[in-house]
Amino acid sequence: MRRILFLLVFGIAGTATLIGLGVWQMNRLAWKHSVLTEIDRRIAADPVTLPVNPDPEADKYMPVQVTGRVGSEELHVLVSIKHVGPGYRLIAPFVTDEGRRILLDRGFVPSDEKDAPRNHGAMTVTGNLHWPQESDSYTPETEFDTNIWYARDVPAMAAALETEPVMLVARNSTGPAVTALPVDTRGIPNDHLQYAITWFSLALIWVAMTASFLWRTRARKTG
Structure with missing residues (x-):
């Protein structure tokens, strides 16, 4: 009887913990949705002058x-x-009519267009300010000799191009062969639903295992 009671308590406690973790992830999912909705609203707002x-x-x-x-x-x-x-994102310096020099993410070109001539000079650009966090311990070092970067490191790029540490990611085309890659929320991770499903699945498995242990223990006692 004592063994059965122990298994029952252990099974209920484990199931409750796993369900609690799943519920917590669902709450995090709702929070993340609200955050992403606010970011989307902000991205799509009417443009203003550079602060x-x-x-x-x-x-x-x-x-x-x-x-x-x-x-x-x-x-x-x-x-x-x-x-x-x-291909490559093109990061270029942009000098405003007020004399400020910032970074401009012009957009994407295929690999074979990396060193092709491109238009520059007078331009009006609409976009979003961004300070992407793309570097980690696995990011390769910049290949300065071939001008290949593996992340948009705003401070480092600003130093290389002698600009303010400010990046504007273009929404509109900045050249005939350049495809704009506007800022959006698709790159922001939101895995809370998968985590919730994992915890709830583990809770079901825990219940099944507990029931199996209880049945086997009871069978031995009555066998």
């Missing part, structure tokens, strides 16, 4: 429109686009 001192946290995703000149220098960030293949 005097943009803040990487408060002004992230802010829609901005600038007029000025795109420089001919470029940094190339290796990326791969679904259904398109490998």
Whole structure:
């Protein structure tokens, strides 16, 4: 009897814990949905003028429109686009009519267009401010000799192109062969539903295992 009681308590406690973790993940899912909805709303808002001192946290995703000149220098960030293949994001300096020099993410070109001539000069660009967090311990070092970067590192790129540490990601086309890659929320991870399903599945397995142990223990006692 004592063994059966122990298995029953252990099974109920484990099941309750696993269900609790699943419920917590569902609550996190609802929270994440609200966060992503707010980010989407902010991204799609009407553009404003470039702030005097943009803040990487408060002004992230802010829609901005600038007029000025795109420089001919470029940094190339290796990326791969679904259904398109490998290529490069083009990061260039942009000097506004007010004399400010910022980073402009012009968009994507295929690998064979990496070093092709591109238009630069006078341009009006609408986009969103962004400070992407793309580097981690597995990110390869920048290949300066071939001008290949593996992440958009705003401070490092600003130092390389002598700009403010501010990046504007273009929404509109900045050249005939350049495909804009606007800021969106698709790259923001939201795995809470998968986690919730995992915890609830484990709870079912725990219940099944507990029932099996109880049945086998009872069978031995009555056998």
